[in-house]
Amino acid sequence: MINFTIKFQSGVPIYEQVIYAVKKAIVTEQLKAGDRFPSVREVSKELRINPNTAQKAVSHLVRERLLEIKPGIGSIISELGAATKAQRDKILNDEVEKLVVESKRLSIKKEEVVDAINRGWKLDNKEG
Amino acid sequence: MINFTIKFQSGVPIYEQVIYAVKKAIVTEQLKAGDRFPSVREVSKELRINPNTAQKAVSHLVRERLLEIKPGIGSIISELGAATKAQRDKILNDEVEKLVVESKRLSIKKEEVVDAINRGWKLDNKEG
């Protein structure tokens, strides 16, 4: 069985939506380290997407060290590890900057953004 | 002359990079409301991109109300207006959530993210 939630929307690649749904499920502890992750064929069948698309999502998640493969058996959720400097910089510089620029252009106040982050930090996973 | 800065990187569509560079220049007041914006052919020639790609960027900026067209003359930077509810929701829900999820998966602390936002809020435009 699939143990994470997802609701597809157009305009975003399917495999990216799967990756994000899994990330969010892990971060919200809906999926915990050591939990079994459904097989490629299982994901493909339950989400009704192509096996290759499911495989693409899984391989990305492995490369990002969110999943570990047990050959011949299946895959499990990894522990959340520390970030590399490059990863930290990408978030704390590039991604934050994008959010700031978009907020400013829409005349959204800094306090509103910070509030939204405080609110979002204690996440309850409603949809994916 | 081009009055905003940009440094292209691969993996992101050129027209999107142009859009972001202009947004950032406006938000950092490197470009101010009423300033003349270079013509499509000017942008195309100076950035050495195809006129159609430049046109694509400009038309998106017009649709997002960051530029106004003066037919036969050129275009100018618009005033920053208030956001619609949908635009606010997209930033304060979706975009913030993405940032939170990515931060948590890399074990980045909330305080670090908030600090980065405080720092980024007073932007000096180094590159685009």
Added chain:
DNA sequence: CTAGCTGTACTATATCACATAATACACCTG
């Protein structure tokens, strides 16, 4: 008025990402 700028709109071509389909193979487990 004319020349030269402006935005805009076509047609055409090439490349790449995305998604799908259908097989195939090596690995491990029960």
Added chain:
DNA sequence: CAGGTGTATTATGTGATATAGTACAGCTAG
């Protein structure tokens, strides 16, 4: 051995991206 696992391959179709070249209507400065 049978059946599950991840993984790789070939093929097809669609759409976005970027390029090139051409064209036209509108406005302005000379």
